Structures are given as structure tokens and as C-alpha cells.
Amino acid sequence: MRQIPVPGYFTIITTTVLAALVLLVSQTDVRAAESATLAQIKQDGQIRIGMYLSFEGLSFKEKGKLTGLEVALADILAEELSKDLGQTVKPVIVDQEWSQIIKVLRDGKYDVVFSAVIPSPMYAHYNVRYSRPYLDTGPVVCCREMDGKPVKDVTAEAGSLADKKVVVINDPAVRRVMRRAGIYVPADEGKTDIERTFPKSETEAEMNRAGKAVPLIAVKEILQIDEMPVIYKMIADGEVDAGVIDLGIIWWVANDSKRWSKKIHAFSQPIGPYIYSAVTRAEDEDLGNLMDKAVERMLKNPKYADTCKQWHGTEIFSWGLTADDFMK
Numbered sequence: 001m002r003q004i005p006v007p008g009y010f011t012i013i014t015t016t017v018l019a020a021l022v023l024l025v026s027q028t029d030v031r032a033a034e035s036a037t038l039a040q041i042k043q044d045g046q047i048r049i050g051m052y053l054s055f056e057g058l059s060f061k062e063k064g065k066l067t068g069l070e071v072a073l074a075d076i077l078a079e080e081l082s083k084d085l086g087q088t089v090k091p092v093i094v095d096q097e098w099s100q101i102i103k104v105l106r107d108g109k110y111d112v113v114f115s116a117v118i119p120s121p122m123y124a125h126y127n128v129r130y131s132r133p134y135l136d137t138g139p140v141v142c143c144r145e146m147d148g149k150p151v152k153d154v155t156a157e158a159g160s161l162a163d164k165k166v167v168v169i170n171d172p173a174v175r176r177v178m179r180r181a182g183i184y185v186p187a188d189e190g191k192t193d194i195e196r197t198f199p200k201s202e203t204e205a206e207m208n209r210a211g212k213a214v215p216l217i218a219v220k221e222i223l224q225i226d227e228m229p230v231i232y233k234m235i236a237d238g239e240v241d242a243g244v245i246d247l248g249i250i251w252w253v254a255n256d257s258k259r260w261s262k263k264i265h266a267f268s269q270p271i272g273p274y275i276y277s278a279v280t281r282a283e284d285e286d287l288g289n290l291m292d293k294a295v296e297r298m299l300k301n302p303k304y305a306d307t308c309k310q311w312h313g314t315e316i317f318s319w320g321l322t323a324d325d326f327m328k
Contacts, residue, residue, distance in 0.1 A: 033286070034286060035283065035284045035285070035286050035287060037111050037280075037281070037284045037287055038284065038286050038287045038290070040111075041085075041089060041111060041287070042085060042087065042089075045087060045088060045089060045090060046089060046090045046091070046092045047078060047081065047089050047090075047091055047092065047111050047112065048092050048094050048109070048110035048111045048112075049074050049091050049092065049093050049094065049110060049111070049112055049113075049114045050094050050096045050101050050104065050105055050109065050110035050112065050113040050114070050115060051070060051071070051074070051093050051094065051095065051096070051113075051114055051115040052095070052096060052097065052098035052101060052115045052116070053066070053093070053095040054098075054228065055068065055070075055098075055115075055116065055228065055249050056068075056228060056229075056232075056249065056252065056253050056257065057069065057248065057249045057250060057251060057252030057253050057257075057311065058070050058115075058116060058246070058248050058249045058252075058311075059071050059093075059115060066093060068252070068311065069135075069248050069252070069307065069308070069310075069311035069312055070114055070115060070116070070276075071093065072307045072310075072311065073114070073134060073135070073298070073304070073307060074091045074093065074114050075091060076298050076301055076303050076304060076307070077091070077114070077134070077278075077291075077294050077295065077298055078090060078091040079301075080293075080294035080295075080297045080298050080301070081290060081291075081294040083294075083297070084290050084293055084294065085290075094109060094110045096109065096110070096115075098115065098116075101113055101115055101117070102117070102123050102126050102128060102279060103126065105126070105128065105279060105280075105281060106126050106127075106128075106281065111280070111284075111287065112278050112279065112280050112287070112291065113278065113279040113280075114134075114278050114279075116246060116248065116249075116276055117130075117276060117277060117278075117279050118173040118274045118275065118276065118277075118326065119275070119277050119323035119326040119327060120172070120173065120326060120327075121326075121327055122172065123279075124327075127281070127282045127283075128279050128280065128281060128282055129279070129280050129281070129282045129284070129285070129288040130277040130278070130279055130323035131277045131278035131279070131280070131288065131291040131292050131295050131323075132277070132292050132295050132296065132322065133275035133276060133277055133295075133319075133321065133322065133323075134276055134277065134278060134295045134298065134299070135248065135275065135276040135308075135312070136273065136275055136316075136317040136318055136319045136321070137246060137247050137248050137270065137273075137274065137275070137276060137312065137317065138177060138246070138247060138270025138271065138272050138273050138274050138317075139168075139174050139177055139178070139244045139245055139246055139247070139270060139271060139272070139274075140156065140244070140245065140246075140247045140250060140266055140267050140268065140269065140270050140271065141155070141156055141157075141158075141160065141161065141242055141243070141244060141266075141267050141271060142235060142242065142243045142244075142245055142250050142254060142264055142265060142266040142267065143235060143241065143242045143243070143264075143265055144235055144236060144237075144238045144263065144264065145254075145262065145263055145264055145265035146263075148262075149265070150265040151238070152164075152238075152241050152242060153241075154241060154242045155267065156267035156268070156269045156271070157271070158178070158181040158182060158183055158217060158271040158272075159182075159217055160242075161183060161217060161219050161241075161242055161244075162217050162218060162219065163218065163219065163220050164219055164220055164240075164241035164242050165219070165220050165221045165223070165239075165240045165241045165242075166219050166220075166221070166222050166223070166240060166241065166242050166243065166244060167222075167223045167224075167225055167231050167234050167235065167240045167242075167243045167244075168222060168223070168224055168225075168231075168243065168244045168245070169224070169225065169226070169228065169231065169245060169246075170224040170225060170226045173274060174245075174246070175224075177271065177272040177273075177274055178244060178271070178272070180272050181217075181271045181272040182216060182217050183216070183217045183219060183271075184216040184217060184218050184219065185222060220241075223240065228249070231243060231245070232253060232259075232260050232264060235263075235264050236260060236263035236264055244271065245266070247266075247268070247270055247312060247313060248276075248311065248312050250264070250266045251266060251268070251311060251312055251313050252311055253266070254266035268313045268314070268315065270317070273317070273319040273321060274321075274326070275319065275321050275322075275323070275326075277323050278291050278295065
């Protein structure tokens with residue numbers, strides 16, 4: 001029996017079909033790799049941002065309108081994110097009590113946290129991812145003001161707090177940076193020496209390089225308060241000698257607030273460095289990567305410098321720190 005030759009084009013067709021199948025499978029894998037969070041953001045055309053809206057100066061309501069440093073930065077961030085997604089993505093700010101803001105991220109109430117979060121091992125059990133820093137900042141010394149001048153015997157330096165009654169927000173990060181600046185702060189109850197992981201202030205680092213011991217600055221008393229308005233009143237009324245508050249919070253309060261600006265003086269140089277990072281769930285790796293890209297471009301956006309000048313003082317700090325520096 002004579003064999004019938006197989007036409008050459010059969011091989012070509014077979015190869016083409018196989019290539020198409022491989023491409024289809026690859027595309028399916030890419031689609032499957034996209035997190036549900038990012039897919040929902042693209043579908044809705046909006047990103048839900050967890051933010052505590054009671055930080056006057058940072059994120060708050062004035063005459064019913066959202067305003068503040070982080071509110072303005074969230075708008076710029078959404079603009080930059082839109083460029084990567086090829087569509088307009090609007091920021092939808094979700095108010096959340098700050099003490100629970102990371103926990104509620106895991107519950108799915110919002111897609112990202114953008115609210116004065118300093119990377120910390122304390123949040124490790126929530127399995128989150130930190131973006132590159134969107135703000136280099138730190139706590140500053142502030143005190144009562146009269147006739148445009150500070151009336152308490154303090155300066156921008158941590159050493160001026162010696163033997164003073166000091167009020168701070170009840171935040172472990174502030175306590176850690178105070179310790180790292182050489183101020184004696186009682187250990188957090190039930191906590192380990194987690195402040196050792198915190199980047200050192202420039203002064204302390206220089207002293208260590210010189211082989212000198214870091215002297216402890218003994219304050220008279222440290223009051224740790226949760227409510228910012230209570231802190232402002234204590235400072236303005238002279239109930240305390242000084243406060244140590246995030247620059248991004250206190251700058252507007254001390255310079256532009258109708259209620260407090262003539263009663264509170266804030267120095268502009270932090271006593272030590274820390275950073276704010278956006279926080280996403282670790283499994284939303286694609287969103288986290290997009291956050292990094294958006295933040296990188298945001299820092300170069302002229303709107304960023306203008307926003308910081310308005311809400312954070314005239315100087316933009318560059319500590320050169322990353323989230324990893326706070327996690328070691």
C-alpha cells in the first residue's frame with residue numbers, strides 16, 4: 001500500500017496552535033497573578049485609603065472638608081498610581097481610629113494605610129508590606145508661646161528637655177526616638193527593648209563613632225496622652241514645659257491654626273529621624289510594587305514640595321532610611 005505524504009503545512013499549523021496555547025496559558029497565569037485587591041481598584045476606579053482623621057495638621061476636617069498634609073499627599077499619590085494603571089483612580093479616604101489602623105487593614109476595610117505609620121516590628125504579626133518612605137520626618141520640641149516667642153526654657157535640642165515636664169502622644173515610636181536621642185524614657189510595660197532597632201539620631205551616631213558613651217537626659221516627668229487637643233491645651237496653658245510631637249502634625253497647629261498658632265511654638269528640626277510609609281497587605285504584592293513606583297514619582301512631583309512647605313515646614317529632610325532600617 002502506498003503511503004500518503006503528510007503536507008508540510010500540517011507541521012506549521014501544529015506549531016502555530018501550540019504557540020497559541022502557550023500564549024493563552026501565559027496570559028491566564030498573568031491574570032491569575034493579579035491580586036483581588038488590585039483588580040477591585042481597577043474595576044471601581046478608586047483606592048480606599050485608611051487614615052485617622054483627628055490628626056490636626058496631618059489629616060483632619062476643617063469646615064467639613066478633608067484637609068492636611070497626608071490628605072494632600074494622598075491626592076498626589078493617586079494621580080501617580082493612575083499613570084501606571086492607565087486609568088483614573090480616585091482616593092477614597094476611610095476614617096479609622098489610629099490604634100487599630102493596621103489591624104483593620106487586614107480585615108479588608110481599605111486597600112492601603114496612609115496615616116503616619118512608622119515601620120515597626122510591632123506590626124510583623126499582621127503580615128504587611130511597607131512602601132518606600134513618602135515622608136522623612138520626626139518629632140520636634142514645642143512649647144508655650146507668647147508675643148510670638150517661646151516662653152519656656154527649651155530649644156530644638158533634646159538636651160534642653162532635661163529636668164522638664166514633657167507631654168508626648170501615647171505612641172511607642174515617639175518614645176523610641178526619644179530614647180535614641182538620649183532621653184531617658186521608662187520602658188514600655190510588657191515590651192522588649194524594641195527601640196534598639198530604631199535608627200539612631202545623628203547626634204547619638206556621631207557620639208558612638210567617637211567612642212563616647214551616650215549620656216541619658218533625665219526629664220522631670222513624661223506624660224503620655226492619647227488625645228491631641230488635650231496635649232495642645234496642656235502646652236498652650238503652660239501645664240507642661242514642653243511637648244514632643246511629630247513635625248507633620250504640630251507644624252500647622254503652631255503656625256496656621258486659628259486656635260493654637262499664637263499659643264504654641266514648634267521648633268522645625270526633629271530631635272531624631274523616622275519615616276512614614278504606606279502599608280499594604282503582604283499578599284497584595286502587585287499593589288505594593290505600584291505604591292513604591294507611585295511614591296518615587298510623587299517625591300519628584302513639584303506638588304510634593306509645595307505641599308510639604310505648607311504643612312511640614314520649609315525644609316524637606318532626606319534621611320536616606322528605608323523600612324528595613326526599622327525592622328532589623
